Amino acid sequence: MTSIPKTSRRDFLKLAAAAGGGLVLGFHWESAEAKIMNVIHGGTVAGSDISFNSYLSISPDDVITIFSPNPELGQNIKTSFPMIVAEELDADWTKVHVQQAMLDTKKYERQVTGGSGAIPHSWERLRKAGATARYMLMEAAAKRWSVPASSLTAEHGVVYHKESGRKATYGELATDASAIAVPADVKLKDKKDFKLIGTAVRNVDSKQMITGKPLYGLDFYREGMLFAMLQRPPAFGTKIKSVDAAAAKAMPGIVDVVTFKNNVAVVGKSTWQVNKARKALKVEYEPDGAAALESTTDHDQIFKKLLDSSDPNVVSVKRKDGDADAAFKTAAKVITKEYQCPFLSHSPLEPMNFFAHVRPDGVELVGPSQTPDMARNETAKLLNIPPEQITLELTRLGGGFGRRLKADYVLEAAELSSLIKAPVKVIWTREDDMTGGSYRPAVRYRFSAALDAKGNLVGYKLRGVGINAGNCTREDNFPSGAVDNLQIESIEHKSPITTGAWRAPITNFLAFAEQAFIDEVAMAAGKDPVAFRLDLLAKAKTTPVGAIKYDIDRMKGVIDLVVEKSQWGKKKGVSQGFSVYFSHRSYVAQVAEIEMKKGKPVLEKIHAAADCGVVVNISGANQQVRGGVTDGLGHALFGSLTFKDGAAEQKNFNNYRLIRMKEVPAIDVHFVNNGIDPTGLGEPALPPTGGAVANALFKALGKRLYNQPFTKQEELKGVSLGERL
Amino acid sequence: MANYKLQINGRTLEADVDADTPLLWVLRDHLGLVGTKFGCGIAQCGACTVHVDGKAMRSCSLPVSAVGAKKVTTIEGLSELGDHPVQQAWDEVDVAQCGYCQAGQIMTAAALLAQNPKPTNEQIENAMHGNICRCGTYHRILEAVALASTKLK
Numbered sequence: 092m093t094s095i096p097k098t099s100r101r102d103f104l105k106l107a108a109a110a111g112g113g114l115v116l117g118f119h120w121e122s123a124e125a126k127i128m129n130v131i132h133g134g135t136v137a138g139s140d141i142s143f144n145s146y147l148s149i150s151p152d153d154v155i156t157i158f159s160p161n162p163e164l165g166q167n168i169k170t171s172f173p174m175i176v177a178e179e180l181d182a183d184w185t186k187v188h189v190q191q192a193m194l195d196t197k198k199y200e201r202q203v204t205g206g207s208g209a210i211p212h213s214w215e216r217l218r219k220a221g222a223t224a225r226y227m228l229m230e231a232a233a234k235r236w237s238v239p240a241s242s243l244t245a246e247h248g249v250v251y252h253k254e255s256g257r258k259a260t261y262g263e264l265a266t267d268a269s270a271i272a273v274p275a276d277v278k279l280k281d282k283k284d285f286k287l288i289g290t291a292v293r294n295v296d297s298k299q300m301i302t303g304k305p306l307y308g309l310d311f312y313r314e315g316m317l318f319a320m321l322q323r324p325p326a327f328g329t330k331i332k333s334v335d336a337a338a339a340k341a342m343p344g345i346v347d348v349v350t351f352k353n354n355v356a357v358v359g360k361s362t363w364q365v366n367k368a369r370k371a372l373k374v375e376y377e378p379d380g381a382a383a384l385e386s387t388t389d390h391d392q393i394f395k396k397l398l399d400s401s402d403p404n405v406v407s408v409k410r411k412d413g414d415a416d417a418a419f420k421t422a423a424k425v426i427t428k429e430y431q432c433p434f435l436s437h438s439p440l441e442p443m444n445f446f447a448h449v450r451p452d453g454v455e456l457v458g459p460s461q462t463p464d465m466a467r468n469e470t471a472k473l474l475n476i477p478p479e480q481i482t483l484e485l486t487r488l489g490g491g492f493g494r495r496l497k498a499d500y501v502l503e504a505a506e507l508s509s510l511i512k513a514p515v516k517v518i519w520t521r522e523d524d525m526t527g528g529s530y531r532p533a534v535r536y537r538f539s540a541a542l543d544a545k546g547n548l549v550g551y552k553l554r555g556v557g558i559n560a561g562n563c564t565r566e567d568n569f570p571s572g573a574v575d576n577l578q579i580e581s582i583e584h585k586s587p588i589t590t591g592a593w594r595a596p597i598t599n600f601l602a603f604a605e606q607a608f609i610d611e612v613a614m615a616a617g618k619d620p621v622a623f624r625l626d627l628l629a630k631a632k633t634t635p636v637g638a639i640k641y642d643i644d645r646m647k648g649v650i651d652l653v654v655e656k657s658q659w660g661k662k663k664g665v666s667q668g669f670s671v672y673f674s675h676r677s678y679v680a681q682v683a684e685i686e687m688k689k690g691k692p693v694l695e696k697i698h699a700a701a702d703c704g705v706v707v708n709i710s711g712a713n714q715q716v717r718g719g720v721t722d723g724l725g726h727a728l729f730g731s732l733t734f735k736d737g738a739a740e741q742k743n744f745n746n747y748r749l750i751r752m753k754e755v756p757a758i759d760v761h762f763v764n765n766g767i768d769p770t771g772l773g774e775p776a777l778p779p780t781g782g783a784v785a786n787a788l789f790k791a792l793g794k795r796l797y798n799q800p801f802t803k804q805e806e807l808k809g810v811s812l813g814e815r816l
Numbered sequence: 817m818a819n820y821k822l823q824i825n826g827r828t829l830e831a832d833v834d835a836d837t838p839l840l841w842v843l844r845d846h847l848g849l850v851g852t853k854f855g856c857g858i859a860q861c862g863a864c865t866v867h868v869d870g871k872a873m874r875s876c877s878l879p880v881s882a883v884g885a886k887k888v889t890t891i892e893g894l895s896e897l898g899d900h901p902v903q904q905a906w907d908e909v910d911v912a913q914c915g916y917c918q919a920g921q922i923m924t925a926a927a928l929l930a931q932n933p934k935p936t937n938e939q940i941e942n943a944m945h946g947n948i949c950r951c952g953t954y955h956r957i958l959e960a961v962a963l964a965s966t967k968l969k
Contacts, residue, residue, distance in 0.1 A: 165914030165951045293910045300915035301906045301922060302898040303851015303891030310850040318845070343817060343834065362854075363834065363841040440855050440863060440916045440950045489853070489916030490950050521856040710910045714953060718913055721952030744860035744948065752954040753941045 147176060147224060153248060153262035155182050158192040161213075162204040162461050163296075164439075164488035164495070165718075166773045167711035170295045171210065172217060174707055178287040179221030179280060182261070183248035189295045194463040194483035204461040204488075205496050205592065207675035207771030210707060214769050222277040224268070231267035232259055282705060282766050291710035296487065306487040308444045308458035309518065316446070317346060317515045319507055320365045322355040322372055323527050326737030328382035328587035331355070335373035342368040349510050356507050362518055382587045384737035387433070387533075390558060390584075394431065394535035397556040397582045406554070406580050409566035412637045413576035415541075418550030422541035426615050430538070430604035431798045434558075434732040435531035436739075436747060437593055441489020442524045447504035448514035449474065454481040454505065455514075459488035459495055466498040470505045492722075493592040497529050525747060526739040530732060531593030532560035534600055538608040541576070546616030548627065550576040555601070557583055559590040563597055568673060569624075569646065570609070572639035573631035587737065594722065595774040598674045600799065603727060606670040606782025611795060620669050620786065621650065621659055641673040645702050648763045649680040652700035656761050657682035666692075668787025670779040676770035677703040678763075681720070683756075683783035685791040691813030692791045694756045697724070697783060702763035703772040712772055716760045719776030725750025727781035728816065731800045756815045788816075820880050824849070825893025835881040840864045842880045843890060851891035851919045855948070862947030865920040865927075866890050872927035891919040894926060901967035902926045902960070909960040913951035921947050925961045933968050935961070 147157045157173040173189045176182075194202060201212050225245060232250040233240040236257055244251050248261045261268075282288075299306055324330060334355055336348035344364030349356045355374055359365040378384065400406055419425055445458035447470075454474065460466045463483045471478040488495060504517040519527065534557040541550030551574040557563035566579040593599060613623035625647065632643045650671055653659070659667060659682060666687075671680035682698045699716050706712045729748040733740045741747035785796040794806045801807065802816075822829050824847065831846040838857075843849040843866075852875055855863030859874035866875045867889040894900045902925045912918045921944065928935060928943040935943070940961045949957065 165912075167913065291910070293907065294912055294915075296915060297907050297910065297912060298898060300912050300918050301891075301903045302894075303849070303919050305850045307853075307916060309854060312845075312848070312850070361833070361837075361841065361845045363837045363845070367834075367836075438950060440853075440861065440914070440948065442854065488914060490914045492950075521858075714910075714913060714951075714956065717955055718952035721954065725952070743858050744856050745858060749948050749950065750952070751946075751948060752944045752957065755952070755954045758955065 147220065149224070149261050149265040151262045151265060153183075153186050153260050154188055155180070155186055155248070155261065156188045156190055158190050160192040160202050161209045162202065162459070162463065162485055162488055162491070162495075163191065164204055164459070164461065164491040166204065166209070166715065167294060167708060168204065168209050170292055171707040171711055172213065173295070174287055174292055175214065175217040176221040178285055179218045180225045181245045181247065182221075184287060184292065186248060191485055191487070194467060194485060196464045202463055204491060205493065207677065207773040207775060210769045211676060211771050218279050219277060222279055223274060226274050226277050227268040227271040228261050228264045230271045231264045235259070235264070235267060288705065288707055289709060292708050293710065307441050307489045308446070308486040309441055309489070311446050311457050311486060311516065313446070313514060315514060317358050317511070317513050318360065318362050318365050319356050319358045319515050319517045320369050320520070320523070321503060321517065322357070322369055322374060323523065324353055324376055325526065326376070326384055327528065327589065328379055328384045328737045329376040330379040332375040332377040338371040338373070339368040342371060344368075347511055348372070349507060351506060351510060354503065356517075358507070358511055358515060366520065379587070385586055385588060386735050386737075387733040390533055390734075393558075393584050394556050397584060398429070398535060398537050398554060400582065406582055407562070408578065408580050409562060409564050410571060410577065410579040410637070412571070412574065415550050415552050415576045415578040418576035419539065419541045419552070422550060423544040424542040424615060425539065426542070426612055427537065427539040428608055428611060428797060429535060430607065431535040432533060432600040433730070433799065434533045434588070434590075434734070435593055435726055435730045436525045436732050436741075437492040437494035437529070437531075438524065438747070438749065439488070439490030439492055439494055442521055443494070443500040443519040444516060445501045445504040446514070446516045447501070447508040449505060449509040449512070452480075456481060456501060456505065457484040457486065458501065458504075459486050459491075460498070460501060461488070461491045461493070461495040462498065466501040469498045469502055473502055473506060474509055492594045493596065494529060496592050499529070521744070522742045525732070525742050528589035529591035530588065531599065532563070532590040533558045534560055534563050534597075536563075536601070536604045538604065540608070540612040542612070542616050546618060548574055548612065548616070550574065552578050554580040555582065557581070558586045558588065559583070560597065563601070565598060565601060567638060567640040569641055570627050572635050572637060573627035575636055577636070588734065595674055595777045598672065598778040599723070599726070600781070602670070602672040602674070602778030603781030603785065603799065606672065606779065607785045607796065610669070610782070610786040610789070619660065621654060624671065625650065642678070645678045645763070645765075646671060646673055648765065649678045649700045649702050652761055652763055653680040653682050653698050656700060656759065657684070657698040665695075666787050666790035668783045668785065668790060670782035670786060672775070672779040672782075674775045674778050675773070677701065677772060677775035679716070679775050679779050681779045681783040683780075683787040685787045687791060688813055691811050692788060692816055693813035694784065694787070694815040696757040696759065697780065698759045698761070699776060700761045700763065701772065701776060702765065703775065704765070704767040704769040706762050707769060712762065713760050715772045716776040717758045719774065720758050720780050721750060721755050723777040723780030724784060725754070727784060727799050728754070728802050729800050731803060754815050818881075820883070822880070822883055822888060823885060824888045825890060831880070833880055835879065837880045838876050839866065839878045839880055839883055839888070840875040843875065849890050849892050853916055853919060855917065855920075860948070861917070861920075862924060863917050863920040865923040865947065867923060867927055870927065870930060872924045891923060894922065900926060902929065902964040904967060905960040905964035909956050909963060911953050911956040911960050913953055917947060917949045921949065921957055925957070925964065928961070929965055929968060934965055937962065
């Protein structure tokens, strides 16, 4: 039996031992800060009310299995999480086997993909997990050879006693190690001694992806499973008036047609059959109460009206430093500009889908979700059963971008399965996804700057109006803290059109607006745009105004790096545009470069300098930045979802344009190497891109862009754009 | 419903389906070949790309009744051991993020290289332009196709 120091009997965990012995280690934290871990060896799980975080096992034949608890949607967490464990363990990476863990928040706590938060949250826990196992393996070897543990070294999964020439693999030591007392605390490596962290490690699912193995939710099939598609209201603000399903029901392969909550579900034996039968439904809709059927033209009017509102019940003041009104009255120069963005669809390439089997004794859910815990809890509420009766198996996600933070598509599947009493996979078509809601909200901003006679920024105002956008500002971001008189306000218009978090929520457009505006203000002040920002940062550092929630030195660090790498201001014949932004704990600065070729602007390159703290996997991180920049560029250039009478006007990729290969410039990626603990990289590379490109376009063409998507703006009418724009 | 005998990945496979069923859904729902992906259903994204008599085709828009005796190759049949030069290059370059589009990208790339073993970057871009990668792995796709070109025997 294992002895467990500093923990109570109640907390004792036992898991099934690895077949034929070996070490199974649970990483157990009483709370986020507690440092106690348990070794688990033999028996079955005893204390079901205990939260531990993750676990690894080492088999006698040297296979190290590391469970990866978080949803994998392309952010590469399934590779980088285990790398952190393996680093401290000094494991042989070629013998590490990574497995996606089931949803179990008692074990793993935070199983969420969102907010660029996974590595910042788990960094220390994962390191301790590896270091603890390593400690126990070393102790086991020391005991076996009767030598002090301090005389041993470990490398690539082998413990060495150099003096005597003895060695043993982790697998050979695993069973003995499981009897070693778990240390209450372990020493972690010096970051300079990292061997695996910081290197390029290939995606652990690479082989399966390139050979077409089933990995994603849509790839889940089970004998006897039914297929379903739902007809949802075609316009936001409408509800079902009548349903005639006779024709659909009579079609081949159709098992049932079920109406629930404004949905008409067609259930059948294959995807194509339900797709065809759904088209044969005759459903009439009517307005749902007093809800307006909003169009994009209505939103344009709403923006104008609310931006001028003086109603304190409408305008929410988010931050107020000094007296902005007074500063504007005495300013030498005032600049006011407005910026607007449309709704966007998330459009992950794998459409929404989920499998559900609601049985009398429990519920089985399988599919892609960024928030499996929330999906389970909401399903429990819906079906009025305890969450413990629900299992949720996470598949790989074919993208997410925030869409799969919502559980609507999981709940639909569960409710349908409970109604038809059968296992069913609900499949959304691309049209369902694009018209069915949860969009990046449309927002309009008004920025105002007051300059004194010397070109100093003495007053700054921002008012934003968003459609279901919550607080559409980030009031404590730059340049807050650097301006004596500042006022930030947010206004929300409530709409039947559903919105949700879209990669880098709010900042995905706010960053463009702010960075384009500051560029314009800098030029009005007669200053270089980079120097203007550095002056503001210097002021925030020496004489801060109010609370500052960004790190001035880190922001300056990425600015300095991108200035150096892009040779800012030193290139002849190249129009450079600058942008820098802080989001989700990390900092990214970018310089876009446009060259005129045959009279047309060509976007040749974007330099990106990122500070996300320690880079875990340089291959994944490089691509995460390139992917973020590409995402930011594509949506700034092309992305637009418009509405007519409550219905989305774009329904598929034929008229909702996503960026394609020929439209992407070279992207050079650089990281600040400051050794701080990781601060996240899933989103921060996206926000700065639109501003950098717009500012470069201004230099190239003398035209300012205020609205997205750029390619549909008046300012660019008559301008023939060259490649990659 | 009719019975179709299809030549897929060097084997004859049968499916009882409606004549208008797209090859994509025959592969996925009826033959268990799920490597070919559904992305848009209107031949816009390329996730469903397969080879029909060696040419890259969008299986979401190809009715099974039009396939006849033509030879179909899916990602599962591109190579026996998953070591087609394009697959090798994809692995070495570590192309994928979410990975969902990559089977279609690989099939498009393999068809290009079969027809033009030494493409220029511009030819690669033209061939790959029809395949959407929502994660934005385009630089690596370009790099991997160029690398695969050097691996062809």
